[in-house]
Amino acid sequence: MLRFLTTSLLILIFGVATVFAQPSQNYGQRSPAPGRITGSIYDALTNDPIEYANIILFSKSDSTQVTGTITNPEGNFYLKEVRPGSYFMEIRFIGYKSKHISEISVRPGEWNVDLGKIKLERSAISTKGLVVEGTKPPIEYKIDKKVIDVSQQSTTIAGTAVDVLETVPSVRVDIEGNVSLRGSGNFTVLIDGHPTVMDGNDALQQIPVSSIKNIEIITNPSAKYDPEGTAGIINVVLKKDKFSGSSGMLSLNAGLNRKYSGDALYNYKTDKYTVTLNGDYRKRYFDGTMRERRSTTFQGNTSHIESNGSSVFGRNSGGLRGAFEYHFDQKNQLTLNSRYGSHSFEHNSDSDFREWTDASSQGVNQYTNQSNRSRNGIYYSVNTNYLHQFNTKGHELTANLDYSNYDGKGNSKNELLNADNTITSGQKSVESGPSTEWELKLEYVYPHGKNRKFEAGYNAETDDRTESNKQYFYDTTATKYVYQPEYSLTSQNTRNTQSVYSLYSGEIDQFGYQLGIRGEYTYRNIAHPDSGQYFHLDRWDYFPSLHLSYSFAGTQQVMASYSRRIDRPRGWHLEPFVTWVDAYTVRSGNPSLIPEYIDSYELGYQTRLGASFFNFDTYYRVTHNKIEHIQSVYAENVTLETIDNIGSDYSLGGELNLRYDILKQWNINLMGDFYHYQVTGSYLDDSFNRTSFNWGSRLSNTIKLGKSWQVQIDGIYHSPSVSSQGRRESFFRSNMAIRKDFMDRKISATLQVRDIFGTSKRESSSSGPGFSSYNYRDFETPIVMFTLKFNINNYKDNNRRGQGGGGPAIPDDSGGFE
DSSP: OHHHHHHHHHHHHHHHHHHHHSOOTTTTOSSOOSOEEEEEEEETTTOOBOTTOEEEEEETTTOOEEEEEEOOTTSEEEEOOOOSEEEEEEEEOTTBOOEEEEEEEEBTTBOEEEEEEEEEOBOEEESSSEEEOOOOOSEEEETTEEEEEGGGOGGGTTSBHHHHHTTSTTEEEOTTOOEEETTBSOOEEEETTEEOSSOHHHHHHHSBGGGEEEEEEESSOOTTSOOBOTTOEEEEEEOOBOSEEEEEEEEEEEETTTEEEEEEEEEEEOSSEEEEEEEEEEEEEEEEEEEEEEEEEETTEEEEEEEEEEEEEEEEEEEEEEEEEEESSSSEEEEEEEEEEEEEEEEEEEEEEEEEETTOSSOOEEEEEEEEEEEEEEEEEEEEEEEEEOSSTTOEEEEEEEEEEEEEEEEEEEEEEOTTOOEEEEEEEEEEEEEEEEEEEEEEEEEETTTEEEEEEEEEEEEEEEEEEEEEEEETTTTEEEEOGGGOEEEEEEEEEEEEEEEEEEEETTEEEEEEEEEEEEEEEEEETTTTEEEEEEEEEEEEEEEEEEEETTTEEEEEEEEEEEEOOOTGGGOOOEEEEETTEEEEOOTTOOOEEEEEEEEEEEEEETTEEEEEEEEEEEEEEEEEEEEEEEETTEEEEEEEEEEEEEEEEEEEEEEEEEETTEEEEEEEEEEEEEEEEEETTEEEEEEEEEEEEEEEEEEEETTTEEEEEEEEEEOOEEOSSEEEOOEEEEEEEEEEEETTTTEEEEEEEESTTSOOOEEEEEEETTEEEEEEEEEOOOEEEEEEEEEEEEEEOGGGTTTTOOSOOOOOTTSSBO
16 A cells, blocks of 8 residues: 555656646747846856846836846846837846946847846955945845844854844744744754754754854745644754865854853865864853742642742753865765764752642741753764756756764752751652664756746655653652652654655746645654553655745735645653653653644735835744643642643734835844734643734844944844743843954954843743643843954955956955855
């Protein structure tokens, strides 16, 4: 049966591809147009196509605007229905010099005018060399993703990828650095387009800002991408040098209260090969305070707990990255990438507790709670990529092989102590387990016609994980911890995924389209050797996608898309064992969980008004079989944390981005998102229907004081939000950074202050049958960091050879690195 389904799917996909690949017999024979003007826009330095460049056609007789458009992802533009006459054209794009083409004639017998390859030079002023003065917007919107330019984020220069994401519409970051995308923590993290074996939030916490070129937010991925992660994909693109020769970067960061980091990047490039080396180390600790109230009712008796204490949490991480790229010739390229690193996390707290019950006459018990949690691990990965380009531009075959390994360990201990520091209760757990992943990708791209393209691919992935959890309880008589075999477990999780996909895209005048379908077969086996229990999953899933765009009025574009995605339960989600977290909390998985599916619809509009930029997106998202963490009463004064399919949720919202120059030296960027959220379902026979209107905004001011000083001030606000059992309150944060450049930007110094007014608290509450709770957490403020960055470059502009151009290369704001 499996072989039959696989064969049928392959025949279907490649059969449809064959039909689409046939030359169109009526192409170019639609309603006649008097004249057509085409061309392609490229970066004069890097020879890369420029997307979204503004093309404006004027009449030569009276200089009135006739028509216009913008370039597509390949840099091509197309103007139709141009009447006979003489014209001139203006080509504009932020950060580049405008291009003026003065002589364009459309006349009978010469209806089609091809302007060929047009190159734009970057805006620059001359000092000892050329230095870029034009700036790109901090966020660029493309047909299927948002691209965050990290070099525009001065207030996050000493941070990690998580700090950058905090400034992005639709992304929220909690006080411990956990990321959610459009209200969901279920998203996929890629690094340079490759998966990571680490948890997504852990991976984002490891990558320093100074090593990142940009971050791509893909909320409606096409069928080309792995459908795992219902909220979408966050792809972190690391820096590579784009000039021939040697170049490097060194960044040092130091702050108050055990906060410091450093990273270095070196690159050597020739016509034949490129070598990249990168190393980083980071240490960040945060002190804080916390308060908690909790009530539980068990067998008619209501118990209460109140606590007030202090905590400290911190992260340490370090890693090495190496890459080697070799060009056999102009059509064949081999790339090798490797990463190695380690990370650790710890969270310790010391609280005073008050405990009492309504039915007891013994009054209030008072004691101290000490909690220590830590997690650490070592990871490494190797990636091999081979690219073969055929004779036709864009016709290529790519083969990619990934291997990654992660060995993580965790320890937690929770103790209750009375007034004389005697331990009255204690729980300790030790977790460990390695995991490995293999992934093979084959991708084929076939362009045909002027603006049409067919893509197909095959993906195979194997994921093996072993997780061991050992539990110990404190024996007050023996005054030591005793192993508890009934609460200890070992889990072996194996997942194999096979998938094929097909995409077809093209353009008809100003209309662009992309259709895709992905078929995926998954086999999963979860074994618990200690209990002899086994759980299997054997199923097919299908994931269609559709992306549409339409350009009009020269600089405006409308985009619409649909995609379907999946969230498969993690291994620990399915473990049917009770594990003690502390004296008042136990945790258990749920082997009856089924996958969560999401249908996502988006509609967007964007336009450029001179140097200003405006974008607005609306979206509607429906989640089926909603997976959510649930609380219930387990015993007197003890709550159970588990996970279940609770029903469905619905999100209807929008996101906007406005970039505007108030003055030549003062730019503002306003970003906002809002959505109506509804979650419906039931748990333990308790039906619920909860709604909230959520919104958040960020206003960033960038002020240039002369040629070498820059000030950036940000304000970030997030409104309250609800879940199936809880509510999270609003919070506000303000950041500021002052930057000074020295020696033609070879050295830069940045003073960064985050959460200036100490308003970034976190406050939440939850309730359900027999329980209610309230939590408040606040960490040290303000956070002050000082960054010193060195750019070391000894390169030459390889892209201008043989093109009649000379002079020094133009480095970008990061010192020559993309």
